Amino acid sequence: MTSTRQPTGEFPAVDAPGIVSGGSASADAEYATRDGADNPGTTVKDGRAPTSYKVAPIIAVLVVSAFVMILNETLLSVALPTLMADLSITAVTAQWLSTGFMLTMAVVIPTTGFLMKRLSVRAVFITAMLLFLVGTAIAVAAPTFPVLLGARVVQAAGTAMVLPLLMTTILALVPITARGLVMGLVGVVISAAPALGPSISGFILEHWSWHYLFVMMLPIIVIALVIGLIFMRNYTEPEKVKLDVTSVILSAIGFGGVIYALASISQIVEGEARLVPLLVAGIGVLSLAVFANRQVRMHSRGKEPLLDLRPLKVRTFSVSVLVILLGFATMLGTVVALPLYMTGSLGMSTLDVGLAMLPGAAASGVLGPLVGALFDRVGPRPIVVPGAALMAIVCWLEVLLLDAESSQGLIVALNVPLGIGMAMVMTPLMALSLGALPRSLYGHGSAILNTLQQLAGALGTAVFIALLTLGSVLAVESGATAQAAQASGATWAFAFGGIMTTIAVVLAATLKNNPAEVEQTEQVAQTA
Incomplete structure (x- = not known):
């Protein structure tokens, strides 16, 4: 899957199954407004x-x-x-x-x-x-x-x-x-x-x-x-x-760890159980960094992140x-x-x-x-x-x-x-x-x-x-x-x-x- 950047900073149409490369978003939207109106019972292709x-x-x-x-x-x-x-x-x-x-x-x-x-x-x-x-x-x-x-x-x-x-x-x-x-x-x-x-x-x-x-x-x-x-x-x-099971695990640890730490802020402020939430927060942030890096590398190698x-x-x-x-x-x-x-x-x-x-x-x-x-x-x-x-x-x-x-x-x-x-x-x-x-x-x-x-x-x-x-x-x-x-x-x-x-x-x-x-x-x- 490939893409290029336009000067506006927005993505142009991206090569993907069923999407015409080089098209514009407006053209894609225009096509969508007129396609398939008379065929309600079928799975749409392309x-x-x-x-x-x-x-x-x-x-x-x-x-x-x-x-x-x-x-x-x-x-x-x-x-x-x-x-x-x-x-x-x-x-x-x-x-x-x-x-x-x-x-x-x-x-x-x-x-x-x-x-x-x-x-x-x-x-x-x-x-x-x-x-x-x-x-x-x-x-x-x-x-x-x-x-x-x-x-x-x-x-x-x-x-x-x-x-x-x-x-x-x-x-x-x-x-x-x-x-x-x-x-x-x-x-x-x-x-x-x-x-x-x-x-x-x-x-x-x-x-x-x-x-x-x-x-x-x-x-x-x-x-x-x-x-x-x-x-x-x-x-x-x-x-x-x-x-990608590895990404699922990293995502679960990362997002779950950060939310758990956020939910524990009140306990930290009150002086209760500070060590565990802070440790979980650190593990969560590290896992998210590894997760993000893995998603970028997978895409660059032509794999689906x-x-x-x-x-x-x-x-x-x-x-x-x-x-x-x-x-x-x-x-x-x-x-x-x-x-x-x-x-x-x-x-x-x-x-x-x-x-x-x-x-x-x-x-x-x-x-x-x-x-x-x-x-x-x-x-x-x-x-x-x-x-x-x-x-x-x-x-x-x-x-x-x-x-x-x-x-x-x-x-x-x-x-x-x-x-x-x-x-x-x-x-x-x-x-x-x-x-x-x-x-x-x-x-x-x-x-x-x-x-x-x-x-x-x-x-x-x-x-x-x-x-x-x-x-x-x-x-x-x-x-x-x-x-x-x-x-x-x-x-x-x-x-x-x-x-x-x-x-x-x-x-x-x-x-x-x-x-x-x-x-x-x-x-x-x-x-x-």
């Missing part, structure tokens, strides 16, 4: 996918499935005290329900590039849905913590396969001029679903046991699976690529991903830290916490498709820069305004623009980053993005909680009350979010439209 045959139900079922799965990732954040009491476990043990989920995601996602080539799209979909369904069913009836943790691991394996499948499907089936609108739905999944987790969890825990957190998912996943079985078709041909790292050479992709990671880390950290602040400092119930978080999540969800449609018209920078700036302003206002006497109304007033800013950042950049790649690298680009998102989520969650804890301890030592100390710790966490989003603003200002998208948009404008 790497070119149909885009108008029953695309809506395929995208819809993937979006709904991914939404439920990502919602599941943060659903237990409010439920941890209840689980600790019911299962007789400590806070450190309970945290493994989230840490184990992220660890599994980080281990499985790097293999999805291989799975998307080796297996049919339909097979990947069915496997992912069945894994999540089985994991959820086990969680519903879980009598002990080990069983519940095992169920979460199985759920995470299914989630890790669905997210890259969703993004790759959109890139393959949706015309480039409508991609922003459809990616708006992905923005809902990525930004609104995690924010909705505490709201839904708070409502359910107010009325029922924690088992019903998983009960509510079962019918949705069953219906999605049935609809998917009816409409899902193979738009690519499986290739006989070999799995487990995770093709060439997308990182594309500036539009790498900068877009970095901004996404900064925003995602801030959002997920806020989703975890804000409920802790509201319950610990303000004494709010889980239901009130959920209600306070709901408007921000709703704003992000409603705005996602609208932002996507606007992106199709004006490009990324006029949307992403103000969105990142809005997130940064909110984070710094949280530092200045939130204290032990803040009202629920003030929290809602701050959380809504944070959700709006998140939608303005995530939706355009999801489309821009992956749209900058040639078709042959869609799967690997999606795997890179989703893997790094897990690292960013772990980083945001860990650092926010660690700073909240450290700030609270220092405030108590200075003579503050428990409520005031918790509020002080929260401002430390939100300051970290302010720093990250401020960096995101600077990076977003350097982004340019994908040349292929510019050309395609201009062609449409001329014919309109």
Whole structure:
């Protein structure tokens, strides 16, 4: 497989099975908009996918499935005290329900590039849905913590396969001029679903046991699976690529070790078990370095790497991903830290916490498709820069305004623009980053993005909680009350979010439209 670089810094079309060498991304997209529309029942050959045959139900079922799965990732954040009491476990043990989920995601996602080539799209979909369904069913009836943790691991394996499948499907089936609108739905999944987790969890825990957190998912996943079985078709041909077991092992040790270390930051700050997390972190970083070097060497020798790292050479992709990671880390950290602040400092119930978080999540969800449609018209920078700036302003206002006497109304007033800013950042950049790649690298680009998102989520969650804890301890030592100390710790966490989003603003200002998208948009404008 060979490729050359253009002066713009983007990849041209790459020689690959079924992709014509020397073509342009815009020509490829133009072909995709007209090919296969009248042949819905066949597997598409030559790497070119149909885009108008029953695309809506395929995208819809993937979006709904991914939404439920990502919602599941943060659903237990409010439920941890209840689980600790019911299962007789400590806070450190309970945290493994989230840490184990992220660890599994980080281990499985790097293999999805291989799975998307080796297996049919339909097979990947069915496997992912069945894994999540089985994991959820086990969680519903879980009598002990080990069983519940095992169920979460199985759920995470299914989630890790669905997210890259969703993004790759959109890139393959949706015309480039409508991609922003459809990616708006992905923005809902990525930004609104995690924010909705505490709201839904708070409502359910107010009325029922924690088992019903998983009960509510079962019918949705069953219906999605049935609809998917009816409409899902193979738009690519499986290739006989070999799995590099050594790369899988290095990836698992590397990403797993780093996430474990990040999840242990709070213990390190509190002076507990410092040696083991630091040792694991060192092993993880070293394994990732060896893993990356192996992927580059395999490609240079004409072998298929487990995770093709060439997308990182594309500036539009790498900068877009970095901004996404900064925003995602801030959002997920806020989703975890804000409920802790509201319950610990303000004494709010889980239901009130959920209600306070709901408007921000709703704003992000409603705005996602609208932002996507606007992106199709004006490009990324006029949307992403103000969105990142809005997130940064909110984070710094949280530092200045939130204290032990803040009202629920003030929290809602701050959380809504944070959700709006998140939608303005995530939706355009999801489309821009992956749209900058040639078709042959869609799967690997999606795997890179989703893997790094897990690292960013772990980083945001860990650092926010660690700073909240450290700030609270220092405030108590200075003579503050428990409520005031918790509020002080929260401002430390939100300051970290302010720093990250401020960096995101600077990076977003350097982004340019994908040349292929510019050309395609201009062609449409001329014919309109």
